[in-house]
Amino acid sequence: MRLAVLGTGGVGGTLGVKWSTAGHSVVFGSRDPASEKVQKLLQAGGANSCADLPHEAIAGADAILLAVPWPAIEQTLATLGDLSGRLLIDCSNPLKSDFSGIEVPAAGSAAQQIAAWAPGAIVVKAFNSAGVKTMRDPMFGTQKATMFYCGDDEAAKIILAQLITDIGFEPLDAGGLDMAGSIEALAMFYIHLAFKRGVGSNSAFGILRR
Numbered sequence: 479m480r481l482a483v484l485g486t487g488g489v490g491g492t493l494g495v496k497w498s499t500a501g502h503s504v505v506f507g508s509r510d511p512a513s514e515k516v517q518k519l520l521q522a523g524g525a526n527s528c529a530d531l532p533h534e535a536i537a538g539a540d541a542i543l544l545a546v547p548w549p550a551i552e553q554t555l556a557t558l559g560d561l562s563g564r565l566l567i568d569c570s571n572p573l574k575s576d577f578s579g580i581e582v583p584a585a586g587s588a589a590q591q592i593a594a595w596a597p598g599a600i601v602v603k604a605f606n607s608a609g610v611k612t613m614r615d616p617m618f619g620t621q622k623a624t625m626f627y628c629g630d631d632e633a634a635k636i637i638l639a640q641l642i643t644d645i646g647f648e649p650l651d652a653g654g655l656d657m658a659g660s661i662e663a664l665a666m667f668y669i670h671l672a673f674k675r676g677v678g679s680n681s682a683f684g685i686l687r688r
């Protein structure tokens with residue numbers, strides 16, 4: 479697949495490199511595609527990766543990962559033009575600036591707010607309930623970390639589940655986009671446990687079955 483990864487920080491950099499290594503064609507969308515930071519990602523991503531400005535990076539992309547900070551998302555979307563019919567993957571957590579909780583957007587969740595800001599786009603949610611360390615390596619012993627995802631478009635969710643699988647997580651379909659707020663709350667709970675309750679960032683959610 480051809481993937482546009484907008485934002486070249488911890489999440490965008492990690493997922494973009496992993497997808498290009500897994501054989502996808504990845505275009506990093508950066509405010510400064512010539513920066514040293516982006517050049518390092520291209521070295522790591524190899525021949526399947528390149529970089530451009532965000533509005534150029536999305537041209538022809540089968541899916542667009544929005545991996546920019548929550549406060550920058552509305553502005554980033556405004557630079558992208560008409561996104562109707564485009565598959566938009568939201569990985570954001572609308573955290574308060576002191577990480578003490580979530581600032582619930584008017585639409586009910588970050589993903590639903592993004593859907594409101596990008597009318598006609600096919601918005602799905604994933605990659606927000608695990609930390610970057612887990613994204614780099616989702617294996618915990620013999621168990622894969624679980625990646626919850628949701629959205630209203632079944633075809634888009636099949637693509638998303640494959641992208642989750644490709645980077646080594648166990649995908650778990652949580653339902654429609656109206657479940658996004660629950661996954662965002664779960665991410666906040668993870669941050670609380672990991673950084674305030676001593677669980678640490680070498681931890682992740684996993685589903686036990688028997």
Ligand SMILES: NC(=O)c1ccc[n+]([C@@H]2O[C@H](COP(=O)([O-])OP(=O)(O)OC[C@H]3O[C@@H](n4cnc5c(N)ncnc54)[C@H](OP(=O)(O)O)[C@@H]3O)[C@@H](O)[C@H]2O)c1
Pocket residue numbers: 484485486487488489490507508509510516544545546547548550554569570571572605606607608609610611
């Ligand atoms: N960190 C985590 O463990 C984690 C886990 C799950 C989900 N998330 C979510 O993933 C998204 C990205 O998080 P991250 O940790 O990768 O963030 P980050 O390290 O700060 O990187 C965000 C990237 O977004 C781009 N960007 C565009 N507009 C920006 C602006 N106004 N200010 C700052 N950066 C801007 C930058 O790339 P360019 O300079 O190339 O434009 C920047 O490198 C967030 O929505 C976050 O809630 C994070």
